[in-house]
Amino acid sequence: MSALSLHKKIEENTGLLIFGILLVSSIGGLVQILPMLGHDAMEEATANTRVYSAVELTGRDIYIREGCSVCHSQQIRPLIAEVERYGPYSRAGEFVYDRPFLWGSKRTGPDLHRVGGKFSDDWHRIHLVDPRAVVETSIMPGYPWLAKRDAIQAGKASKKLRALSRLGHPYTEEEIASADADLEGLKEIDALIAYLQMLGTGLSEDVSI
Amino acid sequence: MSNENSNLYHDQIVLHLVQFAVVWAILAMTAGVYISAELVWPTIDFGQFWLSFGRLRPLHTNGIIFGFGVSALMATGFYSVQRTSHVPLFMPRLAWFCCYAWQLIVLLGGLSLLAGWTTSKEYAELEWPFDIAIAIVWVCFGVVFFGTIANRKIRPIYISNWFYGALIIVIAMLHIVNSLAIPVTIGKSYSLYAGAQDAVVQWWYGHNAVGFLLTGGFLGMMYYFLPKHAGRPIWSYRLSVVAFWAFTYSYIWAGPHHLHYSAIPEWVLSLAMVMSVILLAPSWATMINGIMTVSSASEKLKTDPALKFIVLSLAFYGLATFEGPMMAFPSVNVVSHFTDWTIGHVHSGALGWNAMITYGTFYYMVPRLVGGELYSVRLANIHFWMALAGTMLYIMAMWGAGVSQGLLWLSVDEIGELSFSFKDIMSSMAPFYGLRLIAGLIFLGGTMLMAYNLYKTIAGKSAIKVQVPAVDPAFGVSS
Numbered sequence: 001m002s003a004l005s006l007h008k009k010i011e012e013n014t015g016l017l018i019f020g021i022l023l024v025s026s027i028g029g030l031v032q033i034l035p036m037l038g039h040d041a042m043e044e045a046t047a048n049t050r051v052y053s054a055v056e057l058t059g060r061d062i063y064i065r066e067g068c069s070v071c072h073s074q075q076i077r078p079l080i081a082e083v084e085r086y087g088p089y090s091r092a093g094e095f096v097y098d099r100p101f102l103w104g105s106k107r108t109g110p111d112l113h114r115v116g117g118k119f120s121d122d123w124h125r126i127h128l129v130d131p132r133a134v135v136e137t138s139i140m141p142g143y144p145w146l147a148k149r150d151a152i153q154a155g156k157a158s159k160k161l162r163a164l165s166r167l168g169h170p171y172t173e174e175e176i177a178s179a180d181a182d183l184e185g186l187k188e189i190d191a192l193i194a195y196l197q198m199l200g201t202g203l204s205e206d207v208s209i
Numbered sequence: 210m211s212n213e214n215s216n217l218y219h220d221q222i223v224l225h226l227v228q229f230a231v232v233w234a235i236l237a238m239t240a241g242v243y244i245s246a247e248l249v250w251p252t253i254d255f256g257q258f259w260l261s262f263g264r265l266r267p268l269h270t271n272g273i274i275f276g277f278g279v280s281a282l283m284a285t286g287f288y289s290v291q292r293t294s295h296v297p298l299f300m301p302r303l304a305w306f307c308c309y310a311w312q313l314i315v316l317l318g319g320l321s322l323l324a325g326w327t328t329s330k331e332y333a334e335l336e337w338p339f340d341i342a343i344a345i346v347w348v349c350f351g352v353v354f355f356g357t358i359a360n361r362k363i364r365p366i367y368i369s370n371w372f373y374g375a376l377i378i379v380i381a382m383l384h385i386v387n388s389l390a391i392p393v394t395i396g397k398s399y400s401l402y403a404g405a406q407d408a409v410v411q412w413w414y415g416h417n418a419v420g421f422l423l424t425g426g427f428l429g430m431m432y433y434f435l436p437k438h439a440g441r442p443i444w445s446y447r448l449s450v451v452a453f454w455a456f457t458y459s460y461i462w463a464g465p466h467h468l469h470y471s472a473i474p475e476w477v478l479s480l481a482m483v484m485s486v487i488l489l490a491p492s493w494a495t496m497i498n499g500i501m502t503v504s505s506a507s508e509k510l511k512t513d514p515a516l517k518f519i520v521l522s523l524a525f526y527g528l529a530t531f532e533g534p535m536m537a538f539p540s541v542n543v544v545s546h547f548t549d550w551t552i553g554h555v556h557s558g559a560l561g562w563n564a565m566i567t568y569g570t571f572y573y574m575v576p577r578l579v580g581g582e583l584y585s586v587r588l589a590n591i592h593f594w595m596a597l598a599g600t601m602l603y604i605m606a607m608w609g610a611g612v613s614q615g616l617l618w619l620s621v622d623e624i625g626e627l628s629f630s631f632k633d634i635m636s637s638m639a640p641f642y643g644l645r646l647i648a649g650l651i652f653l654g655g656t657m658l659m660a661y662n663l664y665k666t667i668a669g670k671s672a673i674k675v676q677v678p679a680v681d682p683a684f685g686v687s688s
């Protein structure tokens with residue numbers, strides 16, 4: 001059967017057309033994605049990569065909720081200028097507990113993957129509420145409400161840890177049980193800062209680029 | 210239903226969907242203009258969480274893509290599938306369900322984004338309750354669409370329907386795979402994939418959602434409305450067949466070009482780059498096919514604003530599908546990635562291609578739906594120039610911003626020290642962001658003119674009753 005007459009069949013049969021589209025469009029995804037999903041990435045975690053504590057996880061979810069990732073990447077490319085500006089480039093093994101990944105696609109603000117430890121908690125507290133109080137020309141929005149809301153309001157941490165442990169994150173029963181109590185007395189901004197301060201600390205100490 | 214009724218096209222639903230699309234266009238572009246302004250004056254969120262940039266930006270993208278884009282695709286898909294199949298819609302009540310359920314999803318989904326329910330995955334931000342609702346409505350859309358095709362009275366399935374069909378099938382596949390997650394509360398879930406795996410799945414989705422919705426779906430629009438309006442058959446049917454399959458096959462591979470220089474295996478990135486370049490061929494083949502189709506109708510092109518919009522949109526389609534593969538080269542991507550260049554690229558497609566071809570199609574379709582003339586050709590012509598000016602200014606401003614960001618960030622002196630601080634580069638963006646704001650206002654202004662023009666054209670009328678034509682037995686299905 002010539003290609004043309006085969007095609008005549010497809011273009012006259014709804015079922016064949018549906019099947020053809022499904023077949024042709026799925027090949028690329030199968031080849032690229034299946035091999036990556038095939039192995040257990042958690043085994044490739046870098047030296048100091050660990051699961052997020054209840055407080056850090058709450059902070060991370062606030063980061064997601066506020067859409068910080070639309071302006072900040074967490075993905076340092078292996079280029080001289082980037083390593084110079086931000087620190088050692090990002091390794092896949094540092095992200096194994098990131099659900100979802102937060103690499104971002106736009107740097108309206110600087111990359112944050114190695115921001116952990118770069119500033120004091122107090123600096124963040126002022127900066128997050130009013131960025132222009134510390135960086136005069138900043139175009140980052142202020143987040144005054146984070147300093148007012150209790151961290152507990154950002155969602156039950158024990159339920160979150162439980163869900164993640166079902167996905168294979170190694171939380172202990174004690175960690176899950178004490179998760180809600182860990183948030184006691186904290187504001188949302190405290191949780192967010194705890195998250196920012198642990199960002200990028202997953203490499204072993206002797207890695208410098 | 211009486212026999213006579215079953216012989217009429219269902220056009221009232223098309224008219225409704227057009228009206229919804231125009232409303233979402235205005236709302237979502239207003240959000241776009243607002244976030245543009247926030248990058249110039251960062252305090253205009255007035256400390257209100259729901260006006261914050263991080264929440265309004267997804268509202269803009271989702272409102273445009275799912276509100277405006279999908280409503281427009283449903284409208285034009287329903288209009289053209291009936292006319293190319295010579296039958297009324299299959300299960301018209303299900304079609305009405307799709308129409309209203311979809312609008313409800315967009316409305317509530319938009320509010321949920323303002324409330325901070327988000328997965329943060331681009332164009333897949335809506336949380337799991339919406340993901341489920343979207344999947345259900347999408348399947349219904351497929352049933353109506355493919356059911357109509359299966360009932361057709363014309364033997365071959367016309368080319369525009371393949372693109373709408375690919376839109377329905379591929380988006381369903383992408384949406385379901387990418388959205389898999391474990392729910393924690395009603396507004397929060399954790400992705401089934403983590404880290405680098407999540408990144409690859411997400412950009413497989415993100416890239417192809419753009420590919421099969423904003424590119425493929427709108428190509429369906431082009432393949433029906435351009436030949437129809439130009440009064441010429443498509444220049445080369447065979448070319449369109451080849452381009453369709455090449456497009457459907459190669460597009461899927463290109464997603465990881467969003468992840469150059471990241472922690473993704475090298476072979477995935479190289480494949481994606483090669484495929485991105487190959488993609489240029491079917492993209493341009495389609496553009497050439499379109500341009501050749503109108504070239505013999507150039508008289509009409511001078512006077513008819515609808516046709517002008519459609520032809521200009523093809524030019525921007527050509528520009529964006531050329532720029533895309535270039536940006537997939539690592540040496541270009543290293544400069545363009547993470548900068549406003551990407552934003553400019555997105556909007557040369559979004560404004561120049563998606564919005565303009567839809568405008569042209571609406572100017573063509575709405576008067577025919579209500580059985581009248583367009584209220585004002587003059588206003589439509591003014592709109593044309595505003596749309597062109599807004600798009601050009603937007604792209605130029607973002608090229609300026611993006612190329613300077615890219616080069617200045619990477620610039621190091623002889624001893625390897627950074628030449629510029631991030632803050633200085635950020636501060637130098639203000640003029641570009643100002644220009645983009647003006648561009649957005651012009652483009653939005655044009656869209657509002659269209660809304661007024663279409664409103665006056667419809668002016669309380671309903672869709673006229675159009676009889677399904679008798680089928681030439683030479684082309685018909687033997688019954």
Ligand code: HEM
Nearest residue numbers: 238241242244245270273552555559560563564649652653
């Ligand atoms: C009045 C017209 C418009 C204006 C002023 C506008 C403005 C904006 C702004 C300011 C952003 C955020 C850029 C950043 O983060 O730096 C954006 C992003 C985006 N817009 Fe628009 N927009 C407009 C129309 C459209 C249309 C018609 C579409 C789609 C058909 C669209 C699709 C998008 C997408 C997909 C993004 C995300 C880009 C990315 O992440 O790479 N926009 N827009």
